[in-house]
Every structure is written in C-alpha cells, then in structure tokens.
Amino acid sequence: MQPVYFAHGYREREAPFAAFFGKLLRKQSLLPSLDPPSESVNAAKLERHLRYTKGLVAIVSNRDSAVSPHIRFEINMSIRMGQPLLVFFEDTLSPDMFPKQIPKRRFSATSYFREVREHLHAISSLEDYIGRENIPKFVSPNDHRTCLLLGFGQSSTPYHDLILTLIKSKGYSAIRIPIENTSPPIDETMMAEVRSADLAIAFLDERDPSSMYHLGLAQSCMVPTILLTTHQNRPLNHLVPQEYQRLYLDSKNTAEGFIKIEQQINLFEEDFVSLDSDSEADQYANQLASISSHSGEYTEETRLTIIRELTMGDKYTTGQAGAVGPGAFSTGNTFNQIWQQHSESIDLPTLVAELGQLREAMRAEAQSPEHDVALGAVASAQSAAENGDGPGALSHLKSAGKWALDVATKIGVNVATAAIKSATGI
Structure with missing residues (x-):
C-alpha cells in the first residue's frame, strides 16, 4: 500500500x-x-510527514x-x-x-x-x-542527518551556540548557510545539501536577499522548517494559523527560548x-x-x-x-516503559520542586554552551513534570547528562537524582 x-x-x-x-x-x-488531534503542532512536523507520503x-x-x-x-x-x-x-x-x-x-x-x-x-x-511501486526519492539522503541553519545573523547571536549544541545533542550535523556573498544560482553542492536536509532552523530577522533566497529555496524543496524571530512585533500572516508561523524568542531570556526551540524539534520528530x-x-x-x-x-x-x-x-x-508498545506515547516507548518501572519511586510534585533547585544550582555553575543545553533540558523536564507528564520529564532528563547528575548528587536532591539515573541509564 x-x-x-x-x-x-x-x-x-x-x-x-x-x-x-x-x-x-x-x-x-x-x-x-x-x-490525531492534540494541543501542539508545528509546520515542520507536517512538512516532514508529507515528505514520507506519496x-x-x-x-x-x-x-x-x-x-x-x-x-x-x-x-x-x-x-x-x-x-x-x-x-x-x-x-x-x-x-x-x-x-x-x-x-x-x-x-x-x-x-x-x-x-x-x-x-x-x-x-x-x-x-x-x-502508481503501485514504492519508488524511493531520486536524491539520496546524507550519511548523517542534517539541519540547515538559515539567517543566523547579529539579531540571533544569543542563540547561536545554544542551537548548535542542541542539534548536535539530537544527532544532527549543522549546515550553516552564509547570509552574505552568495547569490543565485547556487552551486550543485549547496543545492544537494539543501534538498537532502532533514530539518531547517531559520531566523527571519536578517532581511538581506541571500538569507531570504535560501529560505525560499528550502521551503520550495519542502525542507521541514522551524521559523524563529527575536523581534516580538514581526507581523504574522492572518490567513495562516499561528502554530505554523514564526516563534518569538526573547534575546534576553535564552533559557526560556531554549525550551521553546527544543519543544519545536521534539514536536517535529513526533510521528503520525x-x-x-x-x-x-x-x-x-x-x-x-x-x-x-x-x-x-x-x-x-x-x-x-x-x-x-x-x-x-x-x-x-x-x-x-x-x-x-501499547503504552508508547509521543515521548517514546522507552521512556514510557522506564516511567512505568520507576513511577512509584519518583513523586512528580517532589520532582518538580527538586528540579527547580537543581536549575538554580546548575545556573550558578554553567560555563559552556553544553552546560546551557543541560540546563535547558532540566527546565524542559520540570515543565513536563508540572504538566503531569512523567515519561516526557524523563525524555528531557536524558539530554541533561552526567553534569546534571553530578550537580544533583552534590546538592542532595534525591528524587531528581534518581530520575536522571533512570533516564540516562547511568
């Protein structure tokens, strides 16, 4: 079929x-x-799915x-x-x-x-x-999945290292498209990279012709795209639902912005x-x-x-x-199974409180983009736990890594420590 x-x-x-x-x-x-209907959707998720269908x-x-x-x-x-x-x-x-x-x-x-x-x-x-034959795409995929970075200019600078570290942690190789000194027609290497990309993250704040051209090229090639802006008043298209348009990020609150970007990527990766x-x-x-x-x-x-x-x-x-498995939610079968095994020992209200303490301790020690990514993962886990989503909290904590576990162990937040160990398998 x-x-x-x-x-x-x-x-x-x-x-x-x-x-x-x-x-x-x-x-x-x-x-x-x-x-199936849910409260969350984005354009990249739908674009990705359409590429898999005939x-x-x-x-x-x-x-x-x-x-x-x-x-x-x-x-x-x-x-x-x-x-x-x-x-x-x-x-x-x-x-x-x-x-x-x-x-x-x-x-x-x-x-x-x-x-x-x-x-x-x-x-x-x-x-x-x-037709009845399932013919594969003519353009072969890359050996490693890739993410196009479009419009990464001065306005989006606070998020550059965070996004690079985040997509690396999720298994993507970054392809950064320069916003200057490129003009159509582009060479065959760049065209192949754009057409075979798995995802694009684009800031709309750079309005130069090159940036807009490459964004239009990615959209015409149906590359699933997450649109971002650091300009809160950037106009929306009133004919298109807001979920499918640009997402505002506060350039002064990168921790909150990181959570939003990670949520968008997780939504993109969710299956139909x-x-x-x-x-x-x-x-x-x-x-x-x-x-x-x-x-x-x-x-x-x-x-x-x-x-x-x-x-x-x-x-x-x-x-x-x-x-x-029958209990496998959008957060993944693995984390649902882990949660079923450990839910009795991981009290969600306690986890919420301890993850808040852990965030404060990690924020005081953070020194690198990798630390910022771990901090964002803990913040995402806290948000999921507040919403009663235990498997989702574990999914985020897997990205928090060993540094988060070390800090949690040091400050004595036992439930958070147990949750991180369960999620990471450490």
Whole structure:
C-alpha cells in the first residue's frame, strides 16, 4: 500500500467522514496516515510527514461557510511540494474556495455513502497516478542527518551556540548557510545539501536577499522548517494559523527560548499514525466523536487516548516508527516503559520542586554552551513534570547528562537524582 497524507477535520460531525473516506482509500490500496488531534503542532512536523507520503487527500467540511485554516495549510503544503493531491469538499461549500488547478470532488453530508462509485473513481485516478511501486526519492539522503541553519545573523547571536549544541545533542550535523556573498544560482553542492536536509532552523530577522533566497529555496524543496524571530512585533500572516508561523524568542531570556526551540524539534520528530485496517478507521471515528470539541481545541491527552484506542493487541503502527508498545506515547516507548518501572519511586510534585533547585544550582555553575543545553533540558523536564507528564520529564532528563547528575548528587536532591539515573541509564 502507498501511504497518503490524510487531512480531515476533528469535530463530531466530521468523524463519520474520516472513517468513510479512510476505508475508501484502503480499498484502493492507499494507506491513510494522519495525526490525531492534540494541543501542539508545528509546520515542520507536517512538512516532514508529507515528505514520507506519496500524495495528499483532504476531506473538507463546511464550518459555517468556511474551511478549516489547518486543512488549507496542508493543501498549501502539497501544492508547494508538487505532490499528487485530491480534495473532497462538502457540496454546501463553493469550489472557488480552492485553487482551480487542483483535483476536487464534492460530497454530500447526508448521502455521501450513496456516492461510493463517484468517490472511488476519483481515488482510483489518484492511485493510478501515484502508481503501485514504492519508488524511493531520486536524491539520496546524507550519511548523517542534517539541519540547515538559515539567517543566523547579529539579531540571533544569543542563540547561536545554544542551537548548535542542541542539534548536535539530537544527532544532527549543522549546515550553516552564509547570509552574505552568495547569490543565485547556487552551486550543485549547496543545492544537494539543501534538498537532502532533514530539518531547517531559520531566523527571519536578517532581511538581506541571500538569507531570504535560501529560505525560499528550502521551503520550495519542502525542507521541514522551524521559523524563529527575536523581534516580538514581526507581523504574522492572518490567513495562516499561528502554530505554523514564526516563534518569538526573547534575546534576553535564552533559557526560556531554549525550551521553546527544543519543544519545536521534539514536536517535529513526533510521528503520525496509519490506519492499517477498516476496524482502526471505525475506532478512530468513534474516538473523535466521543472526545469531540465544537471549538476544535484538544489537549495532549486527547492524542494519547486515541493512540491507545488504536492499539491492536500488543502493538500499533506509527508512520515511520513501526510497531511499538501499547503504552508508547509521543515521548517514546522507552521512556514510557522506564516511567512505568520507576513511577512509584519518583513523586512528580517532589520532582518538580527538586528540579527547580537543581536549575538554580546548575545556573550558578554553567560555563559552556553544553552546560546551557543541560540546563535547558532540566527546565524542559520540570515543565513536563508540572504538566503531569512523567515519561516526557524523563525524555528531557536524558539530554541533561552526567553534569546534571553530578550537580544533583552534590546538592542532595534525591528524587531528581534518581530520575536522571533512570533516564540516562547511568
């Protein structure tokens, strides 16, 4: 089966549409892959996922004569990438809401199940275009995963060393694109590096032509991109949900900024879920209906609940991660298992308090970018623990490393010390 990005609404009346079209996609040998609703999302995560699929199918329902801006953004991604695209839109919406160049097929909210032949024909045409063979990308990936650094100029200086150290700790090689003395057309080496990059982190504060050109090039090559700015009043595009736009970082509070950047990268690396059977499509629709929000707002627990319900036996399938355990949340199967083993000895309120003490002690001793990264990891762990996310706290503490453990041992915060040992395996 060929994987396709499955974009749809999450509200109660939209749940039957998701189940119905998910089954039709499977009938035509297309594997619908989707992201359960949650409170957190960013553009880089969606861009990364689209690169793993062979096309996009969007189910667009009528929301008070308007269209979900999130689905609009997903359609825009597909157009930008040049991916095969098919939009099913509710027949009470005007087709003029979508670009005339994209394939569209209307459906009726009251009789869509009677229009099976028409819908299958549209999906069959998409499947014929995609083909049955899973041909790999022509551009081979790098030997080591890479992160493009774009627009790193004077405004973003406080974050340079922090970001370099952070991406290194997460296993990325940095490719820093100069913001001066480069002009199009670029040479084949730079083009290959841009096209094969796994991630880009871009500051929008440098407005020189070279910086903007390389950002546009990365976006046109569909490199998943995290947009940052140190200018709080930099304007937003009112047509695009704020989650997909630039993130403000305070140049005077790099500890808080570090947490935001790490959260964005962790979100980017979070996987999607594939509906591998008709029963999973039904389960998914039932869960959407049971937890539906008229405003379309959900918590992170919503996502975890749906993933648990999609569990089949001892495993469920995520987009690129394969089979993982039934308790494996977005923070990773490993840390969920560790938390289950040690949760009785790690009291979360105590952990929150002790991580606060540990941060203060580490801040007083920090002397290098590596220390700043460890400090940010402890701050992220404290934030996760405050939200009741034990596995998430352990995930962050793994990045804190031996220095954090040494400081915790020295100041006698026993619960924090035990948590770091559990997370790092030291």
